[in-house]
Amino acid sequence: MKYVPDATADRQFESDNTVDRVGVDGLLSELDEYAVEQALQIKEKAGDDTEVTAVCIGPEKALDAVRKALQMGADKGIHVSDEAIAGSDAIATSLVLAKAVEKAGPADLIVCGMASTDGGMSVVPAMLAERLGLPQVTFASVIETQGDQVRIKRDGDTATEVIGGTMPLVLSVTDQTGEARYPSFKGIMAAKKKPLETWSLADLGVDAGDVGLSVAWTEVEETTARPPRTAGEIVTDEDGSGATALTEFLAAKKFI
Amino acid sequence: MSEVLVLVDHVDGAVRKPTLELLAIAKRLGEPSAVFIGDAGKTAEVAEKLKAYGAEKIYAVEDSQIKGYLVAPKAEALQQLVAKTSPAAVLIVSSYEGKEIAGRLAIKLESGLITDAVDVQEGPVTTQSVFAGNFTVTAKVTKGTPIITVKPNAATPEESAGAGTVEEFTAEISDAAKTAQIVASQPRKATGRPELTEAAIVVSGGRGTGGNFEPIEGLADALGAAVGASRAAVDSGWMPHSFQVGQTGKTVSPQLYVANGISGAIQHRAGMQTSKTIVAVNKDDEAPIFELVDFGVVGDLHTVLPAATEEINKRKG
Ligand SMILES: Cc1cc2nc3c(=O)[nH]c(=O)nc-3n(C[C@H](O)[C@H](O)[C@H](O)COP(=O)(O)OP(=O)(O)OC[C@H]3O[C@@H](n4cnc5c(N)ncnc54)[C@H](O)[C@@H]3O)c2cc1C
Ligand SMILES: Cc1cc2nc3c(=O)[nH]c(=O)nc-3n(C[C@H](O)[C@H](O)[C@H](O)COP(=O)(O)OP(=O)(O)OC[C@H]3O[C@@H](n4cnc5c(N)ncnc54)[C@H](O)[C@@H]3O)c2cc1C
Numbered sequence: 001m002k003y004v005p006d007a008t009a010d011r012q013f014e015s016d017n018t019v020d021r022v023g024v025d026g027l028l029s030e031l032d033e034y035a036v037e038q039a040l041q042i043k044e045k046a047g048d049d050t051e052v053t054a055v056c057i058g059p060e061k062a063l064d065a066v067r068k069a070l071q072m073g074a075d076k077g078i079h080v081s082d083e084a085i086a087g088s089d090a091i092a093t094s095l096v097l098a099k100a101v102e103k104a105g106p107a108d109l110i111v112c113g114m115a116s117t118d119g120g121m122s123v124v125p126a127m128l129a130e131r132l133g134l135p136q137v138t139f140a141s142v143i144e145t146q147g148d149q150v151r152i153k154r155d156g157d158t159a160t161e162v163i164g165g166t167m168p169l170v171l172s173v174t175d176q177t178g179e180a181r182y183p184s185f186k187g188i189m190a191a192k193k194k195p196l197e198t199w200s201l202a203d204l205g206v207d208a209g210d211v212g213l214s215v216a217w218t219e220v221e222e223t224t225a226r227p228p229r230t231a232g233e234i235v236t237d238e239d240g241s242g243a244t245a246l247t248e249f250l251a252a253k254k255f256i
Numbered sequence: 257m258s259e260v261l262v263l264v265d266h267v268d269g270a271v272r273k274p275t276l277e278l279l280a281i282a283k284r285l286g287e288p289s290a291v292f293i294g295d296a297g298k299t300a301e302v303a304e305k306l307k308a309y310g311a312e313k314i315y316a317v318e319d320s321q322i323k324g325y326l327v328a329p330k331a332e333a334l335q336q337l338v339a340k341t342s343p344a345a346v347l348i349v350s351s352y353e354g355k356e357i358a359g360r361l362a363i364k365l366e367s368g369l370i371t372d373a374v375d376v377q378e379g380p381v382t383t384q385s386v387f388a389g390n391f392t393v394t395a396k397v398t399k400g401t402p403i404i405t406v407k408p409n410a411a412t413p414e415e416s417a418g419a420g421t422v423e424e425f426t427a428e429i430s431d432a433a434k435t436a437q438i439v440a441s442q443p444r445k446a447t448g449r450p451e452l453t454e455a456a457i458v459v460s461g462g463r464g465t466g467g468n469f470e471p472i473e474g475l476a477d478a479l480g481a482a483v484g485a486s487r488a489a490v491d492s493g494w495m496p497h498s499f500q501v502g503q504t505g506k507t508v509s510p511q512l513y514v515a516n517g518i519s520g521a522i523q524h525r526a527g528m529q530t531s532k533t534i535v536a537v538n539k540d541d542e543a544p545i546f547e548l549v550d551f552g553v554v555g556d557l558h559t560v561l562p563a564a565t566e567e568i569n570k571r572k573g
Pocket of ligand 2: 462504516518521522537556
């Protein structure tokens with residue numbers, strides 16, 4: 001799960017074209033809340049010896065995202081943080097995540113969100129699957145597990161599909177999977193006692209020279225704020241005047 | 257000149273429009289080569305279409321070993337084609353499937369990946385529209401073969417005949433790639449209206465419809481438009497998810513977007529903010545959607561839309 005700048009705030013870039021992660025409040029990417037929720041539901045169905053570990057790569061403040069997952073009900077938290085990771089692209093992010101997943105121990109399921117709400121690439125789950133040599137079942141709107149079998153429904157561009165795979169695998173979930181729970185007071189108190197580790201690149205055996213802005217395989221050349229839209233014409237409907245004005249506008253713009 | 261590989265997006269051999277847009281982009285970067293992974297029986301028909309839109313070469317990868325599995329085998333096939341052709345770039349449509357193939361391919365090729373480009377120029381230099389359309393970013397790949405996924409409507413298809421030489425390519429697919437299976441697939445029902453992401457005009461409805469989409473559909477049909485919906489309308493079960501516009505739905509970039517009974521939340525804006533002309537009908541004169549519009553009507557969509565539809569139909573005669 002990812003810690004991202006709040007989408008409803010005024011998001012900006014730094015002068016080096018990286019995302020401003022200091023000036024804007026961050027939070028657990030909303031789409032990753034759905035991933036945490038599904039992981040918890042799968043755990044609840046599977047029984048007591050199943051554990052959910054929340055993993056997040058990000059700056060110090062990203063700990064908040066890990067804490068939120070623990071409050072929701074995850075059993076363990078892992079925060080991967082290292083100055084050298086700043087400015088990483090998806091390739092490097094997936095490398096660090098893959099190493100963290102390996103170090104965290106053998107997992108049956110790696111559950112991700114369908115996309116982050118900042119970069120929004122939707123490729124990290126597939127990259128992770130590729131790096132770990134695992135199957136991926138992605139963009140789930142409905143999830144069913146039975147023993148080591150996972151079946152999901154997903155809404156593709158041209159068809160609705162059922163995809164199946166055998167654990168271990170990488171799963172990504174959409175916001176169609178159902179609302180995520182809010183942390184309860186009990187959950188918030190319990191979270192304080194749960195194990196939470198912070199790992200550096202050295203802990204993961206990742207070379208600092210393989211991650212970060214300077215070695216990214218993509219380079220942002222320029223970021224430009226969209227010019228503000230010039231205020232349009234707004235009319236108030238009275239006795240059908242709205243429909244006439246709308247029709248006139250559409251005709252003037254040659255849409256009719 | 258180097259080849260540029262374009263992965264063909266198709267449904268059973270029917271080439272989808274975004275692929276033709278990629279061919280137009282490929283021409284700016286090198287020699288367009290299309291990669292058709294599909295039924296060998298369809299190759300001739302597909303090749304004819306791709307040739308008409310500028311494909312110099314068409315690599316036909318027979319899909320008997322690939323069909324029925326998720327993206328990993330397609331990524332393997334592409335990897336082998338890249339090894340054979342050393343292309344200047346690989347272009348893929350920004351669909352769920354396209355992005356996943358691109359993600360796996362990037363790791364296999366140790367190449368940088370840029371997703372959701374809305375323009376690609378010589379270099380290749382890409383343009384992305386990020387943060388719900390509030391920023392425009394130009395970027396390039398600095399390592400390996402540039403892999404770029406491109407959103408629909410990023411270019412206009414260009415009819416111009418390429419050589420269209422068909423070359424069969426046999427990909428070696430590993431067992432490891434055949435681990436996620438497509439158990440069932442239900443093609444989307446045709447609505448008789450233009451496809452949402454390809455339409456020149458989109459008319460959308462939100463919670464303000466109260467579940468009655470007739471005024472939306474009436475206006476859409478008068479304008480020859482596609483119908484869209486907000487997540488609130490989809491979550492209420494009024495419209496299928498495939499109609500949803502926004503961050504977790506479709507991104508649309510039409511000439512005209514008409515939002516009705518939609519407040520304009522950031523996640524909705526993320527999917528429509530780059531529309532050329534934006535019109536809204538909303539009861540609440542303080543709805544945030546009005547910040548974006550070229551033209552807005554403060555009023556009840558249930559009266560404004562049917563009346564406007566009638567006037568439009570009259571004008572059309
Ligand atoms: C506006 C913008 C555009 C960008 N464009 C590109 C680009 O074209 N190419 C490129 O290589 N990089 C790009 N990046 C950088 C890229 O977004 C980051 O490298 C990012 O950490 C990985 O991509 P993502 O979060 O977009 O992943 P997504 O694939 O959208 O994320 C999917 C899921 O992966 C998991 N995940 C992702 N990141 C983390 C994390 N740090 N910790 C834990 N889990 C995580 C989450 O579950 C998330 O929901 C861009 C960044 C921004 C802000
Ligand atoms: C992670 C995440 C992802 C999301 N993804 C999406 C997405 O992809 N797409 C999306 O749309 N939303 C998405 N949302 C939801 C988004 O935040 C809003 O909740 C949603 O867009 C609201 O839909 P709405 O505008 O139809 O409803 P509301 O916000 O309830 O607005 C209804 C509007 O209708 C007006 N109205 C009511 N009656 C009438 C009438 N008779 N005539 C005219 N106007 C009337 C009201 O004044 C109001 O402005 C997402 C949210 C999250 C957290």
